[in-house]
Amino acid sequence: MSLLQEEREIILGNEFVDAFDFDEVTEFVKGASKDLFISHHFSKKQKMLVQPRGGFPTYEKQFALYEYFVDANVDVLPLTIDSNTRLNDYGTAKKMLRLSEENEMDMLNGYPLVNHGYRTTRKMMTHFNRPVSLRHGTPDARLLIETAIASGIFEIEGGPITYLLPYSKNFPLDKAFLYWKYVERVCANYSQLNEPINRESFGPLTATLVPPSITIVIQLLEMMLSLEEGVKSFSVSFAQQGSMIQDIVTGAVLKKLAKYYAGKIDCADAAIHLVYHQWMGAFPMNKDSAEQLINMSTVIASMVGADKIITKTREEASGIPTKEANAKTVANTQYTLRILNGLPSVVDEEEEEILTQEVHAIMEAVFNDCADTLWRKVFNCIKNGIIDVPFSPHIINHNNMITIRDTNKNIRIIDRGNVPIPDNCYAYEKSQCDLNKDTTGIVNDIIHDIGIMQ
């Protein structure tokens, strides 16, 4: 038996798992409908796929949510996992699920997939027969993704960096890399049986003034860590940044460099897709304004040429959205996409060149680290601040990079910290901003820049 299989048997021997049948799950994936695989829908390339967010504790409520989504002509269904499961606290999730089932109140902020188990969940997934995307935020997702794939969920979001640095203060980053290596290998193995399992990175990170160079570098590194384990279908992603031209430039450079770096590790045969998140920052309380913002995000996603868009709702500022509001966004987004025709092609060569140089410089610094494997190089570079994510709560993150918006609302780096932004690029970034301010002025600008959509 391989080491991986031994580890799988330990993980799936968990007391909260009801007799995991490896052979039956393999047969299920082998014979599963192609419609369940988002990779299959991507390869047909008919339109930009629309995916909302959403997860409720009980089977019945999740089922009802999916019915609303299907009525709204959804392309990809979400399964958002509750926060206890994300932290591997299946005992609490179990208790809260029972309370939710016995009362009218939802005691969990998502679907506790491990507690429901794959036999139950698979009934829902095969009933709707649409691709499902697993949305979580789990540093140790080994049991969760085994359960997901066995349920017929063939897209797995996340990664060791993007699911840790925005969410955790002190979960060990090196452990996260190893847990995600398991995820990649399991996804790669299942991918050989039918259409490939798609992996998706979480580009929004902290969604707070993250410059495109940092977003792209982390997308590329998580892509490489996944492809080198054998994953054949991968989505890089980013969220609306606040300036349309910066989004267009980011999309273009991300697509170009994803292809380049996949080729560099002899993985050019893998399919790479681009996912765009509607505005992930602070939303307007006014629900009509929120709808306008969502609509504008859809237009920008089209300009960027995204393969999939992930939606928000008019209730974003007030809490977990109702299924009605959630389905309404899907219908509105589909409508906007249908009537958006004859889009111009916009290119800003100077900005693309600057951003490309920045990304190459950081990537080179990562590859030049003396460690022997890619994940260790990346680990070291986060530890020594070569990769620095603004507003990450994690203790390993340096927090020395400072960014603000220029007059066109592009995010610019005014203090590069230890990140190896080339001098000419750094000078260009700073030249776009008014730097004749004291720290109080800059802090006020940052507060303003975070809240631009409110």
Place this chain on the structure above:
Amino acid sequence: MKVVTGVVGNDIHVVANRLMDLSLNARGYEVFNLGVNTYLEEFFDAAVETGAEILLISSLNGEAEGWSREVKLLKAKYKTLDNLVMMIGGNLTVGSGSAQDIVPKYKNYGFDLVCHQVDLNTGLDMLEAFMQERNAQ
């Protein structure tokens, strides 16, 4: 002057914490930032370790109330913290509440300075004035 700061409890709201760090540094303080998700013991331990004169706790998600009740009790266990200036700021209640009710309550919990939904620079001006007055005495 040395300041220990951080966000109390199971609260991960990091943005204001970073901005406070920047602003305190700009005002010439030596900042020891414990970041988000920090427990009361960690604050007091850090104050002892660094010899800080000021402890500036922030809170956004309404947890401050629960933690603050234990401030006096816990602080009394430390022998060297009697002169520590205690400040708390942010959104100090769950739901809505007025500063009129909230400020005296937190002063009772053992804080010298209480800022409920006060803008960052106004709060830091208050701290500066307070320290000047104290040092003049």
